[in-house]
Amino acid sequence: MSCSVRRPSDRRFRRRPRAGFTLMEVLLVLAILVILGSLAAVSFRGVMGDADVKAAKSQIGLFKTPVDYYQQTFKQWPSSLQALVSPPPEVDQVKWQNTIAPMYQSGTIPKDPWGNDYQFAAPGTHNPNGVDIWSNGPDGVPGTADDVGNWD
Numbered sequence: 055m056s057c058s059v060r061r062p063s064d065r066r067f068r069r070r071p072r073a074g075f076t077l078m079e080v081l082l083v084l085a086i087l088v089i090l091g092s093l094a095a096v097s098f099r100g101v102m103g104d105a106d107v108k109a110a111k112s113q114i115g116l117f118k119t120p121v122d123y124y125q126q127t128f129k130q131w132p133s134s135l136q137a138l139v140s141p142p143p144e145v146d147q148v149k150w151q152n153t154i155a156p157m158y159q160s161g162t163i164p165k166d167p168w169g170n171d172y173q174f175a176a177p178g179t180h181n182p183n184g185v186d187i188w189s190n191g192p193d194g195v196p197g198t199a200d201d202v203g204n205w206d
Contacts, residue, residue: 103192106167110189110202113164114172117187118204120157127153131176131185135163166202170194180205 117135124132128145132138139158141150166172166189173196178186180203188203190196 106192107202109167110191113166114187114189114202114204117172120154121185121187123157124154132174133176135172135174135187139163166190168192168194178205 117138120138121132121135124137127149133142137145138154139161141147141154163172168189168191170190173188173190174185176185178184180186186203186205188201188205191198191200191202193200
């Protein structure tokens with residue numbers, strides 16, 4: 055009959071159970087989190103850029119009705135979008151006050167999503183029988199590929 059006897063020296067060679075994480079494990083988890091965070095940030099930035107372009111297109115579309123109404127009322131295109139919020143001297147002031155003024159009661163033309171003024175041309179280059187209304191886009195430079203207009 056064999057009986058195993060524990061020796062006190064055996065305890066020295068036994069490993070204790072670990073109580074925490076090693077430095078390598080912590081660094082690995084942090085690296086994974088940084089990679090996932092950067093991927094999410096890049097995706098989010100693209101979504102926000104698309105949202106700004108859609109907001110600009112929508113706002114440009116909202117200018118169409120007051121501009122068309124101005125043209126029908128005064129038989130001419132406005133010289134600028136500013137004519138929708140303050141009456142130009144060449145138009146009937148009372149008629150402007152009664153017809154155009156209620157459309158922009160705030161008294162200001164909104165800025166594009168990038169904080170710049172919308173641009174206006176009558177007659178338009180892209181719409182020769184109408185008007186061009188556009189934003190210079192995120193770069194703020196006219197005539198570049200990121201411009202957003204009512205001809206898109």
